[in-house]
Amino acid sequence: MDVMLTGPFAGEIELSAAAFNGKLSARMQVNLGIIGGGTVGGGVYDALQRNGALFNSRLGATIQVRRVAVRDLKKKRGSTIPKALLTTDWREVVFDPEVHLIAELIGGTTTAREIILAALKLGKPVVTANKALLSAHGEELFAAAQKYGTNLYYEASVCGGIPIIKALREGFVGNRINALYGIVNGTCNYILTRMKLEGADFGAVLADAQKLGYAETPPDLDIDGHDAAHKTGILASLAHGFWINPKQVHVEGIRHISALDIKFAGELGYTIKLLGTVKKLDDSCRVQVSVYPTLVPNSHVLASVNGVFNAVFVRGDIVGDALFYGRGAGKDATASSVLSDLGDAVLDLKTGTKNRLPAFVPHECDGAVAPISEVVSQYFVRLNVTDKPGVLAMIATIFGASNIGISSVIQPEGHAGASVPLIFMLHNATNGTAANALKQIAKLPAVKGQPVMIRVENFE
Ligand SMILES: NC(=O)c1ccc[n+]([C@@H]2O[C@H](COP(=O)([O-])OP(=O)(O)OC[C@H]3O[C@@H](n4cnc5c(N)ncnc54)[C@H](OP(=O)(O)O)[C@@H]3O)[C@@H](O)[C@H]2O)c1
Structure with missing residues (x-):
């Protein structure tokens, strides 16, 4: 029986087909280049050593770490990466024609951006854990992935081991x-x-x-x-x-x-x-x-x-x-998410479906982020006030004039001294209105120091 392989590595992969229970298993080897051998990079290498066989059998492919780029070859590492795999030149990894897939795990927004763009330009899929980079340059990187017909995966960029990106997408x-x-x-x-x-x-x-x-x-x-x-x-x-x-x-x-x-x-x-x-x-x-x-x-x-x-x-x-x-961070939890992305990348390479789930899909409509001043919240307000009659009434008047309802007031006992804490729980108001009211309250001679305002979320 013939197996048709499509996709960029169709010519390079080794295909071994074996009949098993009447089914055919096609194996391919994907060579991985890791840039960064620190907490996450080392964690990914170790996780692949530990669970590589399981990972490979689930994917029906073999993933092999070919090179790992680091900054300092002499550094003592908390991982099992063999010295023979290390290089200090990320280009040796990205431009190696035998490397099919890149994991960018160095962090930062300068070299990491250069590395990802270089890999995408070569048509190589990239896995990254770099939220700072995505946050600053996400649109540019997603556009590059699309332009060069490959993909960018970033499960580990948010909440370490929690698969929240996959859940949302x-x-x-x-x-x-x-x-x-x-x-x-x-x-x-x-x-x-x-x-x-x-x-x-x-x-x-x-x-x-x-x-x-x-x-x-x-x-x-x-x-x-x-x-x-x-x-x-x-x-x-x-x-x-x-x-x-x-x-x-x-x-x-x-x-x-x-x-x-x-x-x-x-x-x-x-x-x-x-x-x-x-x-x-x-x-x-x-x-x-x-x-x-x-x-x-x-x-x-x-x-x-x-x-x-x-x-x-x-x-x-x-x-x-x-x-x-x-776990939102740490060697193993983050490696788990990187492995999830590596799995997706390998399957996409294997099946040639690189656009199955593009890095980012704009959808629905042109949304906009609302300015915080227009966002409605409830509030906890803590003031330090002079302990004398009439102060509470003055403050309540300002909230009232701003149309902000007070749901409760607490003046805790046992606070002796010139000033005492006064706590308000406030009903819904826009952040702009609440900030304005607090500005006026802060100017009252009876109010000492800056008011503390913390928003309340009741998940309604
Ligand atoms: N740590 C976490 O729990 C966690 C969780 C989620 C996401 N992340 C993200 O994962 C990424 C990596 O974080 P990390 O904690 O693993 O950092 P890290 O421990 O500081 O490791 C960074 C690695 O990158 C190498 N490196 C730095 N610049 C390099 C360059 N120009 N060329 C080659 N190698 C270079 C370093 O080499 P040397 O070892 O020789 O110094 C080191 O191995 C970051 O984007 C971070 O935000 C981390």
Whole structure:
């Protein structure tokens, strides 16, 4: 029986056909070039050593690591990559005609972009875990993949081992995604979890997290919300069919969250999480895409996602609510997602169906990211006020004049001193209106320091 192979490697692959139970198995060998032999690159190599036979038998193909590019040949590595595979010149890997498939695992937005573009230009499919690069140059890279008739795969770029990209692209292909909420940065979730459990302040927990290797030095990319914004932007783009530039994502980090906010939120039945929020605002394709600390009701499943774990809660118009939970980073979890992409790439090479699932498919309509000032939220507001009669009335008057309803007020007892905390829970108002009201409130002589405003999400 003849087997017809199509696709760019049809001429190169070794075909061994064997009759088994009346079926024919066609095997091909795909040579992989890995650029980057650090946490993720080393993890991918080790995972292929561990589960390569299983992986190959599921794919009906053999994947073979041919070269691995690194920066420093002398570096001690926490993986089993043989020295003989290493090179310091990524071009030796990408331009090797025997390398069919490239995994870009170095990070950054300069050399990584050059590597991916060079590989795509050669018609070689690329797997990447690089959310910063996709976020900044996604459209250019997707266009290049299309132009050169190949593909770019990026499951590992969002939430480490959680297959959320595949879920949005394939599992939920028949759904409109009305809302998506993600705890997508493990460092922030680790810090907020410890602050809650220990009643500790942000600075102390961050310093300890850095000592333990759970936070980078400097930590800005994580704790100021930018990493979460890259990931949220990618998820929002897939959910809504137009590519979202990171500059369009409203970002607030967790630096200003105090032990006091966590304590009062807890007394009100909430947990503070850094949430990526993607919410369809109306029927006009306008979408909220933001990252900010959020009060999550303790009864909601996202409130119990602790430590470095990630979770994404998706609300589709047909599927309803779905939750994805798992490790958002780390050698093995991330390698699992890279292997998923390698599997897709191998199958696409094997079957010659490279356009089965293009890297990004614009769909539905030309959407737009709504400015945060027009987004409607509920709020937790903590003020520090002079402890004297009439202050509460003055503040309530400003909220009233702004048409912002107050759902509850708490003046906790046991705070002696010149100023005391005063907490408001506010009903729905646009972010513009709430910010304006708080500006006026901050100017009152009885209000000391800057008001703290944290949005509340009730997942309605
Ligand atoms: N770590 C995670 O848990 C995780 C999770 C999801 C996504 N990611 C993404 O995965 C990517 C890699 O992250 P990582 O944590 O594995 O980083 P990493 O541990 O710092 O490893 C980077 C690797 O790239 C190599 N490299 C850097 N510049 C190079 C160049 N110009 N030519 C050749 N090799 C070069 C380094 O070589 P040397 O070893 O010689 O220095 C190192 O092996 C990033 O895009 C990151 O955002 C990481």
